[in-house]
Amino acid sequence: MSTTQPGDKRRRRLRWPSISIDLSQPGPRRKFLFLLVVLGLVGAGILYGGLQVFHWAESNEFCGGLCHPMNSVYVRYESSPHAKVDCVHCHIGGGFAYFARSKFDGMKSLWFMITDSYPRPIASPVENLRPARDTCEECHSPNSYTDNVIKTISHYDNDEANTPLQSTIILKMGGWQESTGISEGIHWHISNPVYYIAADEQRQVMMWVGAEQEDGSLKEYFARDLLGMAQTSFVEHARANGEVREMDCIDCHNRSAHLIPAPDDLVDEAINAGRISTGLPYIRAKGIELLTPHYASVAQAYDAIDGLVAYYEDSYPQLYESQRRELRIAINTLKELYRTASFPDMALNWETNPDNEVHSPFLGCFRCHDGKHALVDTEGEEVEVISVKCNLCHTVPIVGRGSAMLVEAPVIVGAAPDSHSDFRYTVEHRTTTDAEREECYQCHGQGFCENEACHNLSHPPDMLYTHSDEYRRTGDQLCYNCHQAILCSRCHPGGVIAGP
Numbered sequence: 001m002s003t004t005q006p007g008d009k010r011r012r013r014l015r016w017p018s019i020s021i022d023l024s025q026p027g028p029r030r031k032f033l034f035l036l037v038v039l040g041l042v043g044a045g046i047l048y049g050g051l052q053v054f055h056w057a058e059s060n061e062f063c064g065g066l067c068h069p070m071n072s073v074y075v076r077y078e079s080s081p082h083a084k085v086d087c088v089h090c091h092i093g094g095g096f097a098y099f100a101r102s103k104f105d106g107m108k109s110l111w112f113m114i115t116d117s118y119p120r121p122i123a124s125p126v127e128n129l130r131p132a133r134d135t136c137e138e139c140h141s142p143n144s145y146t147d148n149v150i151k152t153i154s155h156y157d158n159d160e161a162n163t164p165l166q167s168t169i170i171l172k173m174g175g176w177q178e179s180t181g182i183s184e185g186i187h188w189h190i191s192n193p194v195y196y197i198a199a200d201e202q203r204q205v206m207m208w209v210g211a212e213q214e215d216g217s218l219k220e221y222f223a224r225d226l227l228g229m230a231q232t233s234f235v236e237h238a239r240a241n242g243e244v245r246e247m248d249c250i251d252c253h254n255r256s257a258h259l260i261p262a263p264d265d266l267v268d269e270a271i272n273a274g275r276i277s278t279g280l281p282y283i284r285a286k287g288i289e290l291l292t293p294h295y296a297s298v299a300q301a302y303d304a305i306d307g308l309v310a311y312y313e314d315s316y317p318q319l320y321e322s323q324r325r326e327l328r329i330a331i332n333t334l335k336e337l338y339r340t341a342s343f344p345d346m347a348l349n350w351e352t353n354p355d356n357e358v359h360s361p362f363l364g365c366f367r368c369h370d371g372k373h374a375l376v377d378t379e380g381e382e383v384e385v386i387s388v389k390c391n392l393c394h395t396v397p398i399v400g401r402g403s404a405m406l407v408e409a410p411v412i413v414g415a416a417p418d419s420h421s422d423f424r425y426t427v428e429h430r431t432t433t434d435a436e437r438e439e440c441y442q443c444h445g446q447g448f449c450e451n452e453a454c455h456n457l458s459h460p461p462d463m464l465y466t467h468s469d470e471y472r473r474t475g476d477q478l479c480y481n482c483h484q485a486i487l488c489s490r491c492h493p494g495g496v497i498a499g500p
Helices: 006-014 026-057 060-066 068-078 087-091 096-114 224-228 234-240 263-272 283-291 298-306 308-315 317-322 324-341 425-431 434-444 463-474 476-482
Strands: 149-156 164-171 175-177 182-184 194-198 206-212 218-223 373-376 382-385 398-401
Touching: 026 060, 060 068, 060 087, 068 096, 068 324, 149 263, 194 234, 206 234, 218 224, 224 373, 263 283, 263 324, 283 298, 283 308, 283 324, 298 308, 298 324, 308 317, 308 324, 317 324
Parallel strands: none
Antiparallel strands: 149 164, 164 398, 175 182, 194 206, 206 218, 218 373, 373 382
């Protein structure tokens, strides 16, 4: 009688068959080696294919071309000065931590795209962007001292003749000069640690600014509105939650790879490139007018731009007949400018992402340098404010117009005289005597007084009540040339309504 139990049968059925390979025999040895070669080739193919897929997933074409939500920022990236810098260099970087974070974010982005729930527009700034010292400063060295740079900007008036304008300005790049120990100019902000707390995600409203001193202490400047409400305890809360940010390159050059120029800059660039003819009356003004609105679709924008045909046919019939070709080229150029600078499907345009590198049309430097961030003593008395003197970073622009285009650049020779220590001299120098004017010529040259940025302005007697018209006609920058310490908020503390 058998003594085998049912469990023993199951164990026998589940037993793996024994495999015996006698490598001492030529036949099995050849088969075994062949198997190893095949497995090696398959493994190498899988590894190679995986690496290729990985590199493809990290490519600019994948990020900007295949991923639809990113196409708009990719278009701007391709026309930026950083178009040859791979996206991953700034947005991912080396190391497992950045790699893992990028893959996790990629899964979220994939889900947003599948469910059509991604933000419109793509939010900026990127919260987990690699530090500027690991990206920008691999090529740029803002800590080293840089000489002054003369910059000439060619733009045009909104008059019938599209009169050319030329602004010449000296940018005081500065930085830290090791030989003298002097830190000054625009890049003072990088060679000296500066910290801030912003009230909004786009870092446009500054609640607190801290400038580190040589002894390691901080000069703390609070927005006056918060001081008026005795709200200063938020700083400690922000420190505890890691919300205090140290200023770096990205805080000013925040759109260096994805800038969308304002309509006036787009049109000026097209005119300078010969793509829009100044022979078309008011073409600059009409171009800006057409590129500024928020259209529901690209097709709607194109229809509006095509309306230029009717405008010139009605207003300038003879010119319309003689310059049909120039008008068609201008219309096609404006359509291209709109297509590459406005993205209705992503609710993205030039107003969506402020550019902090300049201070027009956005606040830029004036986010902090507005005369409204104050340092107070222990008694609560105001001691000083963050300077609003524009000439700390650049000279007064020299502007030439039309046939009176100026070629003379502002000159900095030696130390500025005592009269220039306060920027009020731009207003007070009208009382300069002939003898004193000769001293001015030693630095500025005799053509300096023809500067249209300051002169040839006719302020009417009722300017106090009609200055909104002048502001609308000339823009804020012309006002700031003289009224640098008198911002709109001095009289309009609640802000200026749209279209004053």
